[in-house]
Amino acid sequence: MTFLTLDDVETASKRVLLRIDVNSPVSESGKIMDTSRFEQHLETIRELQNSKLVIMSHQGRPGDDDFTTLEQHAEILSEMLGKEVEYIDDIFGPAARERIKKLEDGEILMLENVRFYSEEILNRPPERQALTPMVQKLSPLFDLFVNDAFSTAHRSQPSMVGFSVTLPSVAGRLMEREVKALSRVVKNPERPVTFVLGGRKYEDSIEVIESALSNRIADRILTCGMVGNVFLAVKHGIDEKQLGFEIKRAVKDKVRQILRVFEDRIEIPVDVAYPLNGSRHEMPVETLPIGLPIWDIGSKTIEKYRKVIRESGTVVANGPAGRFEDPDFGKGTLEILEAIAESRCFSVLGGGHLIAAASKLGLLDKFSYVSTSGGALLTFVSGKPLPAVIALEKAAERFGRR
Template identity: 50%
Template sequence: MALDFYTIDDFALDNKTVLVRVDINSPVDPSTGLILDDTRIRLHAETIGELSNRGAKTVVLAHQSRPGKKDFTTLKQHAESLSKILNHKVEYVDDIFGSNARNSISKMKRRDILLLENVRFYSEEILTREPKLQSETHMVQKLSPLADYFVNDAFAAAHRSQPSLVGFAFMLPSAAGRVMERELKALYNAMDNVQRPCVYILGGVKVDDSIMVMENVLENGSADYILTTGLVANIFLWGSGINIGKYNKSFIKNRGYCEYVKKSKKLLKNYRDKIIIPKDVAVCMGDKRVEFSVDDIPNHPIYDIGTDTITEYAGYIRKAETLFANGPAGVFEKEDFNIGTDDILNAIASSHAFSIIGGGHLAAAANQMGLSKGISHISSGGGASINLLAGENLPVVEVLMERACRKI
């Protein structure tokens, strides 16, 4: 797929006001309110720093969590963290598009960086509507006249059609930031130039996402094998006729995933030779790891794939030329049940294949294990990357490409 959109290389930035949307949504300790991990802030610091170094007046738009969550808070800490990372003062304004925010933008000088308040404090930001309608919101209408360009670097939120993500592209010449550019080039290039065998490793608890990807890549023939782990594997075990025990069945039912058990049966019927399910699992018994063949699963929670399954999956990974992985293999946060996730990641990192890992828990685990250098691309956005792999259109990308015809 041709990626026809502007990048910041196409903009003359010196002394221009640039609105840049990033995704610095970070884990926050609910008891102290302190940011626990600044990975995303560091990631987007590259784009923000480049804009400033090229003389732009950089106005940063970002969100933190969503209404109702314990980590839904201001961006004051984010500004402080960004200042330290860039070694450059980042002014925080506790306003989004009111007079305080607009006056602060108007007073900016060359190379200044300003971070506006959490855009999700504004109720219209939560609403998902057609991109063109988002350009009519108060935020977009108030801030657009103050800027020369809009840069979208928020790949992790690219699957959402919200005002700060898609609205400004209808009002200002728009481009992709460095994170957005790098993500799209890596993912689209991998999908357009799949080397065989192509192996997908799908796990975690977001079964709906994984099933969506499965249906797409099996139907279009881009996947040679799909290795199932995590809750995804439990659903396919149940769908294949394996008795996974009352506890595990109840867990699936309580999450509202029974419909996916039915879908798994259909997928197994049509693609049984391509969908690989575990031959053994690790259950939690008395807080200990105990492994069982899938024919003898007791009524205890399944927390990981078993050793024989790990060995089998490693064989598929070694033979692969292209690897896509998303979601951990089990409850990797719990000691003794991280073996599947760790061994799968080690196998991916030591393989010769072109490998892509979706964002979220699996990416965090890879980084914690120091395996990032052995993986071709670790995505910053689990939801966006998984939607892309599932053949879904990303509103942010569509708008960037549609509006690239605007004269700069």
């Protein structure tokens, strides 16, 4: 790691801007349902309690049901820390700036959801983000920027990269820990390296597959979930609408290209499970399509994947194998998690749904490392640079130790 950390700076009595990621699932009534991301940031926040601390985060995306204020987030942090985290419904307007100026040592202020600011959702180079009104108005008020939001590190957004241009910047403890642990996958990993990729975000996973194989980071890819269904449909020429979903033409072309180059290193389900008359049924892929949705990988695929995992030196898993929340279709996810937990490999688990499944099964402590991230995790371990990490590295060169 070439960026600076909290070990390299003095924070007492300094005005510190801390970027965290406490974006969490929200119930229909608007209540936060899971506080695990809050817990991950407590170490950094406690180390900064002797400063004048201002916290910045986001919740949801514009237009989504979970796009809410951070008032509840401040209350949760207050309870966890045992001291008040004051919430203000402003980001960089006059009210926020005046309150920041008046902060005393030991006080903590949480700004409003940073994505309420329209430019926050734009991905642009750090130097351009440093010129946004938010960064320009807030930067003069602070002595130090601390980025602890690893799970958003793949976004080149103003709050993630802009302040590293204008302020001395260091990584928080969570950012430091994630980069250190995941670097083990990228730099001299124990081979063979196997990626198990499932879940619904198949477009992101397809990019990861191409990058990880091209960069010779992954030796084998095991596909499942929607990722497996897409590869299955493309490889066997199945009309995906018969499987209950639709694939963009550009995605199909990308998958065909990946299969032409790397087919021998990508495992695709050989059988699948589907719902019929309220119960689980399985069939080999040769008999598809059947006009019914695929909700899990089948038993033969599970056994095949378990064997690959047993022979692996490193395993990175992200996303469930199927509808794990349904007892009849959680078999694939359960057995893959058990196979990784039972192996002697260095194992990394990521993605909220897969972590939730492992937690429910009591297997979390069986993994070498559990990441707080999904997208940033996959981007990093596939060999692609993370904009926020690069910004911290450049800040270290620009400002040095303080």
